[in-house]
């Protein structure tokens with residue numbers, strides 16, 4: 001009888017740990033080919049050359065010491081780019097890019113590439129920056 005109890009306890013523990021792995025996987029499913037650039041801020045703007053975007057890579061992370069969080073530039077289609085502050089709108093935690101958007105490992109919120117909150121507890125969209133397409137580069141206004 002005690003062997004059966006031990007078996008059930010261990011089995012339930014295994015199921016619980018498998019469930020936990022299921023919750024963690026989206027965070028581990030992060031994109032492996034993201035371009036990250038250290039950009040210069042000049043007069044409140046940053047220029048991002050379009051060659052950073054490739055067929056395989058529709059996401060560029062812009063890093064600058066003036067920013068508390070990285071800025072994600074997402075290519076949603078031909079000539080359609082958007083820029084988001086990678087700060088979780090729930091309680092100000094850095095977001096992790098994934099294959100389907102952005103993930104917050106503080107409390108599990110996720111956001112689409114359009115900046116929309118997809119999973120609670122975050123309710124609000126990500127802060128978006130103005131972005132202008134100018135020839136062969138983007139101009140990020142911060």
Ligand code: FES
Pocket residue numbers: 088089090091092093104105106107108109120121122
């Ligand atoms: S700080 Fe991101 S989900 Fe809470």
